[in-house]
Amino acid sequence: GEDVEQSLFLSVREGDSSVINCTYTDSSSTYLYWYKQEPGAGLQLLTYIFSNMDMKQDQRLTVLLNKKDKHLSLRIADTQTGDSAIYFCAAMDTGRRALTFGSGTRLQVQP
Amino acid sequence: GAVVSQHPSWVICKSGTSVKIECRSLDFQATTMFWYRQFPKQSLMLMATSNEGSKATYEQGVEKDKFLINHASLTLSTLTVTSAHPEDSSFYICSARAVGDTIYFGEGSWLTVV
Numbered sequence: 221g222e223d224v225e226q227s228l229f230l231s232v233r234e235g236d237s238s239v240i241n242c243t244y245t246d247s248s249s250t251y252l253y254w255y256k257q258e259p260g261a262g263l264q265l266l267t268y269i270f271s272n273m274d275m276k277q278d279q280r281l282t283v284l285l286n287k288k289d290k291h292l293s294l295r296i297a298d299t300q301t302g303d304s305a306i307y308f309c310a311a312m313d314t315g316r317r318a319l320t321f322g323s324g325t326r327l328q329v330q331p
Numbered sequence: 332g333a334v335v336s337q338h339p340s341w342v343i344c345k346s347g348t349s350v351k352i353e354c355r356s357l358d359f360q361a362t363t364m365f366w367y368r369q370f371p372k373q374s375l376m377l378m379a380t381s382n383e384g385s386k387a388t389y390e391q392g393v394e395k396d397k398f399l400i401n402h403a404s405l406t407l408s409t410l411t412v413t414s415a416h417p418e419d420s421s422f423y424i425c426s427a428r429a430v431g432d433t434i435y436f437g438e439g440s441w442l443t444v445v
Contacts (some may be wrong), residue, residue, distance in 0.1 A: 320438065323435075
């Protein structure tokens, strides 16, 4: 089955760029997602990328997909304190039709 | 690492019947579990937050009488879809919160109502 891995923690200074990385194992994954979760809240979909794309940009967010290496990254430009949250990478495995999430990366933004 | 087991992974039921989905935290106690629903190519939608020993908190627009949630123990929450209709067909996923606010997800359950 699909295995999705993320680093657990990232600390950056306000105004810097943040890059959160994710790897997955199933090359048949069609959609790859990034979710944000703030304390006590549900998941918020930030962005997603289809597997036939290499890059997707949405305002301060840039998603890069390296299908060969099965590597996904989320870059947040000009990181703000309000960006402090847990970020989940998730992959849709069309074979099993299951969504597998990474364990989440806790982003801490220092003022 | 911590594991959340969701069962069944797939279920097909007839219109008008009820179906129960279980969410278990296998190696940790979860005082809070979340139930999500996901339509194809859309984000997960939080349906309700389930706290052990108390009534679930439902999100706006979610029918609490239709989606019954029970969190009777620290390791088990159930979602029962009552009087299911085809429009209830969806992907349901639970997550459980462990100590330190780490959230672990089940693999999800596909419900098809025919």
